[in-house]
Amino acid sequence: MYEKTAQATIAEGESPTRDEMILESLPQVKLIASRIHDKLPESVVLDDLISAGVLGLIDAVDHFDPTLKIKLKTYAEYKIRGAILDSLRSLDWAPRNKRRKSKMIEAAISDLEKNLERTPGEDEVAEHLKISLKEYRKWLVEIRGINLAPMEQSTGDGETTDVLRFASGKDDEWPSVQFERSELKRLVANTIERLPEVERTIITLYYRKEFTLRQIAKVVSLHETRVSQLKSQAILRMRSAIKARWPK
Numbered sequence: 001m002y003e004k005t006a007q008a009t010i011a012e013g014e015s016p017t018r019d020e021m022i023l024e025s026l027p028q029v030k031l032i033a034s035r036i037h038d039k040l041p042e043s044v045v046l047d048d049l050i051s052a053g054v055l056g057l058i059d060a061v062d063h064f065d066p067t068l069k070i071k072l073k074t075y076a077e078y079k080i081r082g083a084i085l086d087s088l089r090s091l092d093w094a095p096r097n098k099r100r101k102s103k104m105i106e107a108a109i110s111d112l113e114k115n116l117e118r119t120p121g122e123d124e125v126a127e128h129l130k131i132s133l134k135e136y137r138k139w140l141v142e143i144r145g146i147n148l149a150p151m152e153q154s155t156g157d158g159e160t161t162d163v164l165r166f167a168s169g170k171d172d173e174w175p176s177v178q179f180e181r182s183e184l185k186r187l188v189a190n191t192i193e194r195l196p197e198v199e200r201t202i203i204t205l206y207y208r209k210e211f212t213l214r215q216i217a218k219v220v221s222l223h224e225t226r227v228s229q230l231k232s233q234a235i236l237r238m239r240s241a242i243k244a245r246w247p248k
Contacts, residue, residue, distance in 0.1 A: 021061045025076050029053040032080050038212075040088075049084050056083025102143040102236065104129060105136075110240040119194060119237065140229040191241045199234035202227055 016024070033049040060079035064072050108128045112120035120128075126136035192200055198220055205211040205219060213231070217224040 018061055021064070021072060022057060025057050025061070025072065026054070028073060028076060029057050029080055032077060033084060035210075036081070036084055036088075044088070048087065052084045052087035053080045056080040059083070098143050101139045105139065105143070105233075106236045106240050109237055110244060113240065113244075119196060121196075122233065125233075137229050140232040141225065143232055187242060187245060188238075191238050194241065195234050195237060198222075199230050199237070202231050203234050203238075206231060 030050055030053075033046060033053045037044060037046045037049055056079040057076055060072070060076040063079075064075055066072075105125065108125050109120060112124055112128055116124075122136060123133055126133045129136065131139075192203060195203065201220055202216055205216045206213070211219070213224050213227050217227045220227065222230075
């Protein structure tokens with residue numbers, strides 16, 4: 001039996017039903033869940049992420065207001081990602097020692113930037129942590145999964161915000177909100193510009209161009225494992241810089 005898609009319904013001048021909107025957006029859930037899953041340990045089941053994402057999609061459809069002239073795809077992505085990340089937080093899958101290492105590296109980078117008044121190198125971070133460069137790079141690989149949402153932070157009400165992706169809402173027309181968003185974008189852009197060239201390239205290709213680590217490795221002529229290390233380090237540099245300059 002032929003079933004119209006939501007897009008076909010809209011094209012005919014009709015309003016799509018709730019079920020049509022959900023069915024039309026299901027591929028988006030799988031895509032977002034797969035991208036997040038690629039950054040996680042093998043123990044995390046993709047189907048679990050998809051299930052959480054579907055709940056986020058349903059919530060997006062139920063609260064979607066087309067009069068705001070916002071695309072459902074944009075609003076749904078925000079909700080889907082937030083639901084998946086909330087489900088991961090509830091699992092608390094990251095071992096405590098990995099979280100501890102991540103915080104130690106972030107703190108070391110922050111301390112060195114204050115003392116040196118410049119971006120510290122890997123050898124300097126390793127020395128500050130009193131470990132070898134080889135061990136430091138091993139740490140970067142170990143904490144890779146913890147940085148699945150480097151720029152996403154909880155708002156305290158169950159939602160998440162992503163400083164690299166901004167979703168519109170009713171309050172967006174407030175001058176204070178527009179100013180804050182503009183300043184945050186500027187801060188993120190400046191932070192990325194301050195990264196060492198290879199880390200800046202990796203972050204740009206990974207988050208803006210959505211390259212895989214394997215593709216990036218070919219571009220920068222480095223091993224995929226090395227690219228993963230540098231990405232983790234870049235994320236921690238950015239976290240440290242933004243945390244120091246942006247009010248909690």
